Amino acid sequence: MAKEKKVQQITDMEEDFAQWYTDICLKAELVDYASVKGFMILRPYGYAIWENIQRLMDAKFKETGHENVAMPVLIPESLLKKEGELVNGFAPEVAWVTMGGSEKLEERLALRPTSETMFCDHWAHVLHSYRELPMLYNQWCSVVRWEKTTRPFLRSREFWWQEGHTIHETAEEAQRETEQQLNCYADFCENVLAMPVVRGRKTDKEKFAGAEATYTIECMMKDHKALQSATSHYFGDKFSRAYGVTFTGRDNTLQYPFQTSWGSTTRLIGAVIMTHGDNSGLVLPPQIAPVQIIVVPVAQHKPGVVEGAQVLCDRLKAAGFRAKIDLSDNSLGWKCAQYEMKGVPLRVEMGPRDMENGQCVMVRRNDGEKTFVRLEELEAEAGRQLEAVQTGLYETARRNLEEHTYAARTLEEAKQLQKEKGGFIKTMWCGDEACELKMKEEAGMSSRCMPFAQEQISDVCPICGKPAKTMVVWGVAY
């Protein structure tokens, strides 16, 4: 029996959201499971999405003066241990190299879980004077964290990311950098990925190991759970001191620079799936779609149809769109289902009657809207339709976020809302970790962040009744 490839049905997202998610990852050919447990393979289509994210994000980083570097994949244990909080945070998840060739190593080496330590070690070599500051570095690579339970994109023993690492002359400058990069992520999510975000600061309990402050963007998925989509950390001079990074300041004294780091990962692809996907499969925002427009001939055996469709595809490519044509002998139904599964934002159909009428049909992936388009309008209309996809995706996601964000004034109300509605619950908070733990215990929600956009919901912490210090957004998180 010949092995044949089929477009298969995926699980209904209302029935089993987790299975629906996994189905999309596999059937849209984004990933494959590797033979090493908990690791993933990014297949061409999945990697092409990541390449688009990389290209667009990297350009943003470079606009603000960041430079890329490459650091070693292995970190000596002694180096990793110099900063206590960091190593305590990561030690349980580190994979260790203990053999090089046939020799046992004298010191075991960590497969990098994050590279603050390497950057500090390097800066300790190369930094001399305040004139060389700031150093604004970034690297694109993969990191390994030995997670217990894994899911493609969301939590994997290896994932691909960028990690920005910077050092600055003053604390203020480093703080500005931390916030600037968080806003860079937020703008990227909103403008490129069509995902609205909540920007805010993590509580001490939720912040990055070793950081003085962690800022985050939190997105809401279609199942109303939260996904932390990128973070930005301010370290003060803690790592500089631990790793002996110094420079000669303007006053000719030896000083410690102030440091930041910030990261975003292939998890963003998981966020896109769960923000925009539907029961027909993936739905991709146009800017990151490997194929933005798929041209499908209708009744392609009829004379002239293939040639006519090819002209459309060529014109769209010439206009700068990532367009592709499918001339395979698969049925029209198969093709439509296939490109819906893969989330191609716009489908252009052309059949014999369309040719006669000098038109084609455009079908938007996100809402199925069909438009008959005069051929002289092809390029202009394709641009408008892709914009409509982008706007439509953002609008739907924004409504999802707004309609599932609730304010609560008591712990009981928060529990009730979480149980009955799900989503993000906003409450005031006294700042005490005990209350944070109690919310987790009783309502099953962790603090997602203290949003920059604060509201005065009430005057007291709904958990302990003490005076409130800040508003927190709570949620069930991936």
Added chain:
Amino acid sequence: MAKEKKVQQITDMEEDFAQWYTDICLKAELVDYASVKGFMILRPYGYAIWENIQRLMDAKFKETGHENVAMPVLIPESLLKKEGELVNGFAPEVAWVTMGGSEKLEERLALRPTSETMFCDHWAHVLHSYRELPMLYNQWCSVVRWEKTTRPFLRSREFWWQEGHTIHETAEEAQRETEQQLNCYADFCENVLAMPVVRGRKTDKEKFAGAEATYTIECMMKDHKALQSATSHYFGDKFSRAYGVTFTGRDNTLQYPFQTSWGSTTRLIGAVIMTHGDNSGLVLPPQIAPVQIIVVPVAQHKPGVVEGAQVLCDRLKAAGFRAKIDLSDNSLGWKCAQYEMKGVPLRVEMGPRDMENGQCVMVRRNDGEKTFVRLEELEAEAGRQLEAVQTGLYETARRNLEEHTYAARTLEEAKQLQKEKGGFIKTMWCGDEACELKMKEEAGMSSRCMPFAQEQISDVCPICGKPAKTMVVWGVAY
């Protein structure tokens, strides 16, 4: 005492070529040594060169239908061992992960030294039909090989590379791919890196572990030693059989695809240093130079000079050149030395008298040639000058290669030539490994390749006197 950064002298290349090389790597700020022995850090300037190489080469790969993917960094020992020759070739150099978090792993995992095994394992999952062939994959990543002696770019325990992996329906198609990709590398070296190459096939002794045939491009460095700059391998269906990669063929039977792999690495940067560098530092071919044109104001305290120079820089940028201006308060001499060290292909100087005369001065990095340029000619002349740098670099390297390639008819002659002249020695060869070993033993040269461009130097093998089968190029290699 304040720490200050200085442009320092580098070792004379005629005195100590190895030290000269290391000096450039460090003083042009390409690399830093990492705290893990034998590992390197690619600093912003070094990584920017690699990014340019990646961007240009990746575009070439994509033009011929290749797609990027990402494979796991770890390979289970059992998977690595399925193909005997490959694992025998790499086993002594593999770094092993034996601990994940605090748990000892049941099976140790190799930090990938190369990924044939992972690609095969993946293809065994996803390949079904001949319709899906060829699969033309590539990945950009780093690999780890536990080398004993290391040098930046040339031999390092971790290096960055691309590894192409493809499978095909027929042997002929796979063979064509192997040669196509070798020619892609050769053209890249010649047209982008300005390095002439010798294209050919490796002897069985020198081929890749597990390959049926390995093709190579060999470049000659300024010290007349050989550098293998990229390789392309044909595997037949050996790995497919070992890893159970099958597809349903046109005749509905289960078949094994034919496979290739091909790779090039950050070693290319080492090749560029040793092909074009001089006693003032690095010399970069324009297409990979992070900064193509440096604009330096002369007597910048004089009124209008800074503004005038800035206009030049802006115009050059607007014309698409990677141009930069140095307005720091360092001396003109310091600046010139600094950008020579960093290999910037073209320097544009402008002082008060130039402004009066409506001109600037262009100085080529490779030959120091100065040209006075009317300002209205700025962009056009910059283009011509960069082309002249490219041509000049290639021409010098070509002369080096030609003038240090010798034909020998006897082993004695080969030994003599190697001893007195160095470089590439061409001889005939019977095809016997014993003769290859004898050449190594007596003349200290390994076979670099059997060039595609064959010559009939004599009729017999100069080592054993038996009938000659092919011409071989011998050399001392990095």
